[in-house]
Every structure is written in structure tokens, then in C-alpha cells.
Amino acid sequence: PALLALNLLARDGGGPSAIGLDCRQPSRDVGFGAGLAAMVGGTGLGLYLLAWHSGVNLTVVPTSLPAVWWRVPVLLASAVENALLEEVVVVGYLLTRLRRFGWNDRTALATSAVLRGSYHLYQGFGGFVANLLMGLLFGRIYQRHGRIGPLVVAHSLIDSVAFVGYVILVGKVSWLPQP
Numbered sequence: 001p002a003l004l005a006l007n008l009l010a011r012d013g014g015g016p017s018a019i020g021l022d023c024r025q026p027s028r029d030v031g032f033g034a035g036l037a038a039m040v041g042g043t044g045l046g047l048y049l050l051a052w053h054s055g056v057n058l059t060v061v062p063t064s065l066p067a068v069w070w071r072v073p074v075l076l077a078s079a080v081e082n083a084l085l086e087e088v089v090v091v092g093y094l095l096t097r098l099r100r101f102g103w104n105d106r107t108a109l110a111t112s113a114v115l116r117g118s119y120h121l122y123q124g125f126g127g128f129v130a131n132l133l134m135g136l137l138f139g140r141i142y143q144r145h146g147r148i149g150p151l152v153v154a155h156s157l158i159d160s161v162a163f164v165g166y167v168i169l170v171g172k173v174s175w176l177p178q179p
Contacts, residue, residue: 020147033153
């Protein structure tokens with residue numbers, strides 16, 4: 001889906017650079033993305049644990065892969081895939097298209113964020129709300145700066161830490177929900 005969205009953007013004279021998915025500002029994208037990941041990821045983990053311990057959220061198991069040598073590389077590749085898919089399609093492509101169709105920025109942002117939250121409902125109500133808020137933040141950053149590069153970096157780091165951190169910590173710390 002991300003490649004399709006990029007192809008559709010390219011057919012209109014855009015492409016990856018039209019949404020800021022390029023290497024024109026690598027240091028800035030990585031630095032801003034890492035800071036954003038720390039802020040969003042830390043807050044998200046805290047809210048998830050609070051919601052889970054209060055019984056409002058489901059237990060989310062980031063991976064069920066067996067303990068084999070290729071587990072971590074696959075989890076890291078999945079993190080990047082998730083980031084590219086969500087940020088390219090739901091932020092870059094959707095917000096660009098809705099603006100082109102004449103939607104105002106607030107309505108487009110709300111639509112994008114609700115879509116993002118909705119396909120995370122499998123995580124429970126907490127997953128919906130957390131991803132809705134992340135969608136509002138990431139969408140607004142994109143609307144202001146026109147670059148999804150930092151958002152892809154942030155999302156990749158958030159998922160990488162969640163996936164690999166889970167593998168490392170499950171069964172070793174008492175505060176992490178067990179499957």
C-alpha cells in the first residue's frame with residue numbers, strides 16, 4: 001500500500017520527496033524523529049501500562065515469533081514496514097489528497113487520526129486512544145513541516161523498542177504484562 005500511495009503521488013508530479021520521504025535532511029529527520037520517539041514512546045508505554053493495570057486495556061503481545069536467530073531482524077524489519085505503511089498512507093498520502101480535495105486541515109487531521117486509531121482497536125480502547133493521539137500529533141507535525149521522514153524514524157524506533165524490548169524483558173520484569 002505504501003508503494004501504491006507513492007506511485008499515485010508520483011503520477012501527479014510528486015512522489016516520495018513531495019511528502020518529505022527523501023534524504024535531503026537526514027540529520028534533521030533522524031534527530032527530530034528520535035526525540036519524537038522518546039517523547040511519544042515513553043508516554044505511550046506509561047499510558048499502556050496504566051491502562052492495562054487498571055483493566056481498561058487488553059494485553060498486547062508484540063510478537064509470538066519463536067526464539068530463533070532471525071527473530072530480532074524480522075521484528076526490526078516489521079517495525080520499519082509498519083512505520084512506512086502508516087506514515088506514507090495515513091499521513092503523507094491521505095492528508096495530501098484531502099487537502100487537494102479542498103478539505104480544511106482540521107477535518108483532514110481528525111479523519112486521519114480516527115482512521116489510525118480505528119485500525120488499532122484490536123489493542124483495546126487504550127490502543128485506539130493512544131493511536132488517535134499519536135495520529136493527531138504526527139499529522140499536525142506533517143501539516144506544519146511537510147516531511148514524513150521524521151515520522152517514519154520515530155514510528156520505526158517506537159515499534160523497534162516495543163518489539164525487541166518485549167522479547168528481551170518478557171518474563172524478566174514484573175511490570176510487563178505476560179501473555
